[in-house]
Amino acid sequence: MTDDLHYRVLKHLETHPEATQRDLAKALGISLGSTNFCVRAVIDQGWVKVQNFRRSDNKLAYAYLLTPQGIEAKTRITARFLQRKRAEYEALKAEIEQLAEEVGSNPNG
Template structure:
């Protein structure tokens, strides 16, 4: 799993601990099988724990809770994610400036 996917999964589970894997798959735009693989990997890392509970309609449901290690991992991943996005932003800004300069130089008579 990539840092981006780790970040997105942890962020979603933190915000929606009682959501289903189907909800998570839809929110992330990945298959249900991939979602299951990701959630299991996070559980194996000790970053997420699963808690069973019963809803009023007697269907078995789960809550996905970030562990203290999961919260720390999310903070580290978030910092790396932010650093990478800032670098991408700076590179994009430079590319836009270069393209703008090219357009301006080509449009002068």
């Protein structure tokens, strides 16, 4: 699982602990099978624990709760994610500036 996917899974589960795996799959734009794999991975790493609860229609459901290790992992992953996004931004900004110069120097542009 990539840092980006770890980040997105942990962020969604932190803000929506009662989300179903189907909800999570839809939010992340990945298949239900991939979602199940991701959820199992963060549980196996000790970053998320699962609690059972009953929904109002008396069906058993789950709540995905970040553990202290999960919160620490999310913080580390978020810092790396932010660093990567800033680098992407700077590269894109430089590319835009270069393209703008090319268009500005082109008499037909």
